[in-house]
Amino acid sequence: MNEVGTESQPLRVAVIGAGPAGFYTAERLFKQKDLVVEVDMFDRLPTPYGLVRAGVAPDHQKIKSVTKVFDRVAGNAGFRFFGYVEIGRDLDLTDLERHYHQIVYATGAQTDRSLNIPGIDLAGSHAATSFVAWYNGHPDYRDLEFDLSVNSAAVIGIGNVAVDVARILCRTPEELEQTDIADHALEALRSSKIRDVYMLGRRGPAQGKFTSPELKELGEMSDADVIILPEEAKLDELSENSLATADRGTLRQVQIIKEFAGRMASTKPRRLHLRFLVSPTELCGDETGRVRVMRIVRNELYATSAGTLRPRATDYQESIEVGLVFRAVGYRGVPIPGVPFYDDWGVILNVDGRVVEQDTQRPRIGHYTAGWIKRGPSGVIGTNKPDAAETVEQMLKDLSEGRLLKPQLPTAEAAGKLVQKRQSEFFSFDDWRNLDRLEIERGQAIGRPRVKFTRIADMLAAKES
Numbered sequence: 001m002n003e004v005g006t007e008s009q010p011l012r013v014a015v016i017g018a019g020p021a022g023f024y025t026a027e028r029l030f031k032q033k034d035l036v037v038e039v040d041m042f043d044r045l046p047t048p049y050g051l052v053r054a055g056v057a058p059d060h061q062k063i064k065s066v067t068k069v070f071d072r073v074a075g076n077a078g079f080r081f082f083g084y085v086e087i088g089r090d091l092d093l094t095d096l097e098r099h100y101h102q103i104v105y106a107t108g109a110q111t112d113r114s115l116n117i118p119g120i121d122l123a124g125s126h127a128a129t130s131f132v133a134w135y136n137g138h139p140d141y142r143d144l145e146f147d148l149s150v151n152s153a154a155v156i157g158i159g160n161v162a163v164d165v166a167r168i169l170c171r172t173p174e175e176l177e178q179t180d181i182a183d184h185a186l187e188a189l190r191s192s193k194i195r196d197v198y199m200l201g202r203r204g205p206a207q208g209k210f211t212s213p214e215l216k217e218l219g220e221m222s223d224a225d226v227i228i229l230p231e232e233a234k235l236d237e238l239s240e241n242s243l244a245t246a247d248r249g250t251l252r253q254v255q256i257i258k259e260f261a262g263r264m265a266s267t268k269p270r271r272l273h274l275r276f277l278v279s280p281t282e283l284c285g286d287e288t289g290r291v292r293v294m295r296i297v298r299n300e301l302y303a304t305s306a307g308t309l310r311p312r313a314t315d316y317q318e319s320i321e322v323g324l325v326f327r328a329v330g331y332r333g334v335p336i337p338g339v340p341f342y343d344d345w346g347v348i349l350n351v352d353g354r355v356v357e358q359d360t361q362r363p364r365i366g367h368y369t370a371g372w373i374k375r376g377p378s379g380v381i382g383t384n385k386p387d388a389a390e391t392v393e394q395m396l397k398d399l400s401e402g403r404l405l406k407p408q409l410p411t412a413e414a415a416g417k418l419v420q421k422r423q424s425e426f427f428s429f430d431d432w433r434n435l436d437r438l439e440i441e442r443g444q445a446i447g448r449p450r451v452k453f454t455r456i457a458d459m460l461a462a463k464e465s
């Protein structure tokens with residue numbers, strides 16, 4: 001029998017999901033000396049790059065340049081992209097097991113964490129993740145509508161997603177025109193009436209989940225002043241004590257917040273109010289069922305037995321008038337039918353990237369996971385690189401010890417034929433390159449970095465043209 005991973009029998013790997021985790025997994029595999037590997041990468045969208053295309057804020061073009069790394073990975077002879085092919089719709093796990101020695105799930109976190117307070121389902125209350133996907137032109141979200149004719153909006157949470165949403169709401173049309181924001185979002189934001197944006201942290205300045213550069217950027221917007229109440233910028237005793245062992249990032253954030261709080265009164269047309277130690281308790285609607293008021297309660301911090309500072313409500317309550325609410329309290333992974341899932345954390349059940357069975361906790365041979373669906377929605381794009389390396393280490397260990405799937409049809413040709421049969425409209429990486437070129441050309445014509453295709457039908461039509 002031929003040895004798997006050699007010229008005569010390449011290791012055949014299916015990677016599900018073409019985001020950073022999928023690409024870093026492929027990169028790591030291709031970097032192995034003496035291993036002949038073929039990677040077929042599947043994505044349900046015709047376009048690759050996952051959250052780099054549909055999540056990273058459009059005014060952060062520099063971050064998006066990481067796609068150059070992914071393009072180099074796609075240039076490997078053993079790499080193929082099958083876009084617009086959905087596992088569960090076009091192919092199932094049995095199909096994959098018949099064609100590959102190893103399968104890696106890198107599907108990210110496709111939905112949002114819930115927030116159960118009265119009124120959360122009122123019109124005008126949205127998941128921040130939907131707004132992000134909308135302004136980035138994700139085909140599944142491009143037809144959503146956000147009422148930007150209101151005066152004020154609240155963003156619940158103080159992580160980087162909340163920061164992105166607040167910043168996009170505060171940008172001028174001229175600033176947004178410099179970005180690759182989806183056309184429909186640019187048009188809607190052009191006539192936005194929003195003047196006050198409230199970002200609400202349930203804990204204090206020393207517990208913000210944002211990173212320092214993102215926080216600092218909030219204080220540098222041309223059209224919006226950032227406003228922090230001095231009493232909320234002041235640290236409570238527990239937080240003050242925690243600084244003795246805090247990392248540099250936290251110290252810097254506390255410093256930036258103090259600086260913001262000390263700024264002179266607002267002069268710009270928009271105001272971004274960064275609030276700390278407050279939690280929403282209820283959204284109240286008007287007679288048409290649209291959100292009108294958010295009730296909030298002030299919190300105080302207490303230390304858990306593990307030493308973490310957690311919020312608890314005090315008696316002090318307030319109301320803020322808001323016509324739009326975005327909950328930015330985190331993403332959440334979605335199960336893949338037939339793959340063990342740990343619901344509490346919203347991740348695929350795994351140990352160091354090896355998928356394990358629900359009942360026995362033993363590895364499911366040939367099945368692996370990487371990225372947010374493996375570890376939860378944390379870290380920045382680069383965090384996925386060591387994460388993928390850990391998964392690949394397990395894959396290589398299993399290969400060397402012969403723990404692989406035993407596919408009946410382990411050839412690129414057989415897999416290609418199957419995809420062609422089930423989804424003849426699939427996008428190859430060359431099809432994507434063509435779409436990419438067209439988007440850039442459309443942008444160049446009007447002085448923008450790119451104008452995205454946001455409907456799958458338009459992408460398919462462009463492919464045929």
Ligand code: NAP
Pocket residue numbers: 056115156157158159160161162164201202203207208209210211214279280328329330331377378379380381
């Ligand atoms: P996140 O960093 O986990 O932040 C979630 C925020 O929601 C926290 O402030 C959290 O407060 C708050 N929260 C959670 N439950 C809440 C509740 N019930 N009530 C009120 N507040 C609540 O999540 P994220 O912002 O979605 O970001 C996901 C990941 O993507 C992060 O690793 C982030 O850094 C990354 N990201 C990076 C960039 C960038 O690099 N520019 C941009 C976007 C996203 P607690 O801390 O109190 O739990």
